[in-house]
Amino acid sequence: MSNTDFEIKKPKVDLNYSSHLKPVHSDPNPEAKPLPKVTIDGKTYEFKPGDTIMQVAERYKIHEEIPRYCYHPGMPIAGTCRMCTVEVEKAPKLMTSCSTPAGDGMVVHTRSEKVMKSRTGVMEFLLTNHPLDCPVCDKAGECELQDYNFEYGPAKSNFKEEKRVYDNATTKKLSPLVTLNMNRCVHCERCVRFTDDITKTNDLVMVNRGWHKELEATTPEGLKNDYQGCLTDFCPVGALTWNDFRFQKRSWFLAKKPSICDKCSKGCNIEVHSDADVVYRYVPIHNEMVNGHWMCDTGRNSYQEYMNPLRVISHMMRQEDKMHSVSIEAVLASVNAQLKGTSSVQIVIGTDSTREEAALLKDKVPALIGKNVSVSYFNGTGVNTPADDKKLDNLLKMKDQTANSRGVEEQGLTPLTNGELTADVAVLFRNGRTGIPKMKADQKLVLWGVWSQSEIQSLPSKNILGVIAGLATIEKEGSYKNADGIVQKFHPAIIHRGGALSAHHVVGLWKSLT
Amino acid sequence: MGTINISKKYTAKQKSYIPAILVGMKITMKRFIQGFFFRKHDTIMYPEVRRKYSDRFRGMHFISVDPAKTENCTACFLCETICPAQCIHIVADERDEDENPYGVKKEKKPVSFDIDALRCCFCGFCEEACPKDAIKLSGNYELAVSSREEAFYDLDHLKRPMNGRNEK
Numbered sequence: 051m052s053n054t055d056f057e058i059k060k061p062k063v064d065l066n067y068s069s070h071l072k073p074v075h076s077d078p079n080p081e082a083k084p085l086p087k088v089t090i091d092g093k094t095y096e097f098k099p100g101d102t103i104m105q106v107a108e109r110y111k112i113h114e115e116i117p118r119y120c121y122h123p124g125m126p127i128a129g130t131c132r133m134c135t136v137e138v139e140k141a142p143k144l145m146t147s148c149s150t151p152a153g154d155g156m157v158v159h160t161r162s163e164k165v166m167k168s169r170t171g172v173m174e175f176l177l178t179n180h181p182l183d184c185p186v187c188d189k190a191g192e193c194e195l196q197d198y199n200f201e202y203g204p205a206k207s208n209f210k211e212e213k214r215v216y217d218n219a220t221t222k223k224l225s226p227l228v229t230l231n232m233n234r235c236v237h238c239e240r241c242v243r244f245t246d247d248i249t250k251t252n253d254l255v256m257v258n259r260g261w262h263k264e265l266e267a268t269t270p271e272g273l274k275n276d277y278q279g280c281l282t283d284f285c286p287v288g289a290l291t292w293n294d295f296r297f298q299k300r301s302w303f304l305a306k307k308p309s310i311c312d313k314c315s316k317g318c319n320i321e322v323h324s325d326a327d328v329v330y331r332y333v334p335i336h337n338e339m340v341n342g343h344w345m346c347d348t349g350r351n352s353y354q355e356y357m358n359p360l361r362v363i364s365h366m367m368r369q370e371d372k373m374h375s376v377s378i379e380a381v382l383a384s385v386n387a388q389l390k391g392t393s394s395v396q397i398v399i400g401t402d403s404t405r406e407e408a409a410l411l412k413d414k415v416p417a418l419i420g421k422n423v424s425v426s427y428f429n430g431t432g433v434n435t436p437a438d439d440k441k442l443d444n445l446l447k448m449k450d451q452t453a454n455s456r457g458v459e460e461q462g463l464t465p466l467t468n469g470e471l472t473a474d475v476a477v478l479f480r481n482g483r484t485g486i487p488k489m490k491a492d493q494k495l496v497l498w499g500v501w502s503q504s505e506i507q508s509l510p511s512k513n514i515l516g517v518i519a520g521l522a523t524i525e526k527e528g529s530y531k532n533a534d535g536i537v538q539k540f541h542p543a544i545i546h547r548g549g550a551l552s553a554h555h556v557v558g559l560w561k562s563l564t
Numbered sequence: 565m566g567t568i569n570i571s572k573k574y575t576a577k578q579k580s581y582i583p584a585i586l587v588g589m590k591i592t593m594k595r596f597i598q599g600f601f602f603r604k605h606d607t608i609m610y611p612e613v614r615r616k617y618s619d620r621f622r623g624m625h626f627i628s629v630d631p632a633k634t635e636n637c638t639a640c641f642l643c644e645t646i647c648p649a650q651c652i653h654i655v656a657d658e659r660d661e662d663e664n665p666y667g668v669k670k671e672k673k674p675v676s677f678d679i680d681a682l683r684c685c686f687c688g689f690c691e692e693a694c695p696k697d698a699i700k701l702s703g704n705y706e707l708a709v710s711s712r713e714e715a716f717y718d719l720d721h722l723k724r725p726m727n728g729r730n731e732k
Contacts, residue, residue: 185640185695186672221671297656297672300641 069108069123070338074098086154091115091161102127103147103158104134115160117169117198119176119286120238121148124343126247131238133172133198137162144168166202173203179214180287181233189288191301195236214261224254225273227293227347228281230265235289237263241281248344249275249445265289276447279350280343283333294351295331307543308335310530311345312402312453312483312523313352315439316446317532318345322353322524322543329353329524329544339536346447355482356522360503363548366517373511378551381516382560385496388515389419389475392494396424396473398466398487400480400499401459402452404528405537407553408461411479418560424473427458428466430485435465439533448533452483453523457531475515479553482522498556519550526552619729622686622701625679627722635723636698639674643690643699651683652690679717681707704731 074096076084085096088106097106104121107113119131129149136147139157144165147158159165177199184190216232224230237256242265245253253273257266267273273281282292304323311318311332318341320332332353334345355361364375367384389395397415399408408427416423431451433439436459439450469487475494478487482500486509489495494513497506499520506517525546529539551559577583598604608615627635639656659673690699699722709715725732 183671185642186638186670190640297639297658300645302645303641 169202178209187288194286251275309543311349313349314448315450315533385516392474394473400484401455402481402483405457454530624704642693646693651680653678677719681715
C-alpha cells in the first residue's frame with residue numbers, strides 16, 4: 051500500500067466573510083491613463099491606485115492564498131498579526147500585504163519558501179500561549195487558528211516553558227451576551243477596532259503591553275453596543291463567544307442556508323445555522339448594498355421566537371369553550387361558514403408578510419369569502435406606514451420592526467385606520483413580528499400565520515373563530531422589499547416539522563371547499 | 565420420476581451395536597477419570613469462576629473520573645461525531661464555578677451522556693477519539709439486561725467506580 055492512500059486533503063480555509071472589492075479594468079480609450087499593474091505569483095493584475103496588496107488579492111479572489119488574523123475587509127487596517135506577510139521583490143524584508151500599498155510593476159510572491167517559513171514562525175509564536183482547549187472551545191471547526199495552523203503551522207513547538215494564564219479568570223462575561231476567554235486571544239485587536247470605528251462606542255481596549263496585553267471593557271458595565279454578536283463572528287479564535295450559542299452545538303454539525311433577517315425593515319442577509327431543522331443561530335453574510343458584514347443583536351436572537359415551544363404550529367378551533375387542535379379542513383370549513391354568515395369582513399395583512407402572500411391575500415381571499423371585504427395592512431411596531439420608518443443608529447437598526455412594509459404598501463393597500471379593527475369579523479395575517487391591532491370587546495377574529503400561545507391567550511378566546519398556523523420566514527419562500535427599496539428573494543432555510551402550512555397551500559384548500 | 569434407494573446393508577457387528585456403545589463409554593470414562601481424579605476441565609463453573617479475557621477486550625463503556633469524582637468528559641462531542649452507529653447522545657452546558665475546585669477549571673460539562681448499547685457495535689472509536697481519556701470500554705462482558713431501558717447507559721451508570729478497566 052503506497053503512502054498516497056492516506057494523503058490528507060488540505061481543507062480550504064473557509065473565511066466567514068467576503069470582500070466587496072471587484073476586479074477593475076483600464077479604460078479602453080488609448081488616451082486615458084492605464085491602471086497600474088502588479089504581479090502576484092506570476093500573474094499580472096490591474097488595480098486601483100491606493101489599493102494595498104491584500105486588496106488587490108481580494109479583487110481577484112486570490113486572497114485565500116494570504117492568511118490573516120487582524121485584517122478584516124470591513125474594518126480599518128492595523129497590521130499587527132504579521133501573518134499576511136508576502137515577499138516583494140527588491141524589498142529588503144517581508145512586507146505585510148494588508149498595509150503595504152501596491153505599486154506599479156511590483157512583483158509579489160505569496161507562497162515562496164521565505165514566506166512559508168515566516169508564516170510557520172508566526173504560527174509557532176501564536177501557539178506558544180494558546181491553550182489548545184479545542185475540545186471545550188466553541189470556535190473549533192470554524193477557527194482560523196486551527197485552519198491556518200493545519201496549513202502553515204509547525205507540527206511541534208519548541209516552547210517548553212509554562213504557558214501564560216491570565217490570573218483573574220479564565221472566562222469572564224463582557225456583557226450578558228458575550229463571554230471572553232483571554233487565554234485564547236491572539237491579540238489581533240479586530241474587536242477593539244470594531245468598537246472604535248464601526249459602532250463608535252469605544253467599549254473595548256487592550257491594557258498592558260507585550261506578554262501581559264489583555265482585553266478589557268472600558269466601563270464596568272462591559273459592552274454596551276448593539277452589535278456584540280459581530281465581535282464573536284470575526285474573532286479568529288474562541289476568545290469571544292456568543293452566550294446564546296455557547297456549548298449548544300459543535301459547528302461542524304450545523305447545516306448552513308442563506309436567508310433574510312425579518313426583525314426590522316433593513317433585511318440583513320443572514321445564514322441560518324441549523325441541525326435537524328432546529329435553528330441554533332443566525333450569522334450575517336456579506337452584502338455591501340444592505341448590511342455590509344454586520345448584523346444587530348436583536349436580529350441575531352430573533353430566531354428564538356420561531357423556535358419557541360409556545361409558537362402555535364397546529365391549526366386550532368373553538369370546541370366546547372376550549373381551543374382544540376384540529377385538521378386544517380375542519381378549521382377552514384368552520385371559518386368559511388362563519389364568514390359567510392356575517393355582514394362585514396376585513397382582512398388585515400401584517401407588514402411582515404412576504405410580497406407574494408400580500409398579493410395572494412389581497413387578490414384571492416376576498417373572492418373566496420364572496421362579499422365586499424376591505425383589505426388593509428397593519429404594522430403596530432411604532433410605525434404606521436413606511437414613511438414613518440427611520441434609522442435608529444448610524445449602522446443598521448431601523449425603527450420598523452417588520453421586514454416588508456414597503457413591499458406590502460406596494461400592493462396598493464392602505465394602513466388600517468387608527469390601527470383599529472372595525473368589521474364584525476377580522477382575518478389577521480401576520481408572520482410573528484407585527485403587533486396586534488386594537489379591537490372591540492366582542493371582535494370576532496380569525497388568526498392566520500405565526501402566533502404564539504401567549505398572544506392568543508391575551509385575546510378573549512370566545513371571539514377566536516379559528517387559528518391557521520402559517521410558516522415563518524426561515525421556513526417559506528418569498529421576497530421582501532427593505533427600507534432602502536431593495537427586493538430580496540429567499541428560499542426555505544429549514545423544513546417546518548409542525549403542522550403549519552404556507553399561505554398558498556391554505557388558499558388552495560379553501561378554494562376546494564367552496 | 566425415479567427413486568434412489570440409499571438404505572444401507574449393515575454388518576452383523578454393526579447390527580449388534582454393543583461395540584459402538586463400548587467405544588462411546590471409553591471416551592466418557594476417560595473424561596470422567598480426568599475430571600474426577602486429576603481435576604482437568606474444559607469448562608468453567610461460570611458465575612463463580614470467570615474467564616480472563618485480553619486486556620484489549622472492549623466491553624461495557626465507562627467514563628473515567630478525577631479524584632473529586634468529577635467526570636473527565638468535557639462534552640467535546642468528538643465521540644458523538646465519530647460514532648459509526650450513532651449511539652452516543654450528549655447535551656452540553658457550562659459547569660458551575662464551584663463544582664470542580666481542583667486543578668484547572670473545567671469549563672464545559674455533559675448534562676446528559678447517553679449511550680444506546682443496543683446500537684453500539686463496540687468498535688472503540690469513541691475511546692480513540694476522546695481527547696481527555698474520558699470514555700473507555702471496560703473488560704466487562706456481562707451486558708445482558710432484562711429490559712430494553714437498562715441498555716441505555718446514562719451518565720450515572722457510566723461514572724460508576726472502576727478498578728482500572730475492570731468493574732469494582
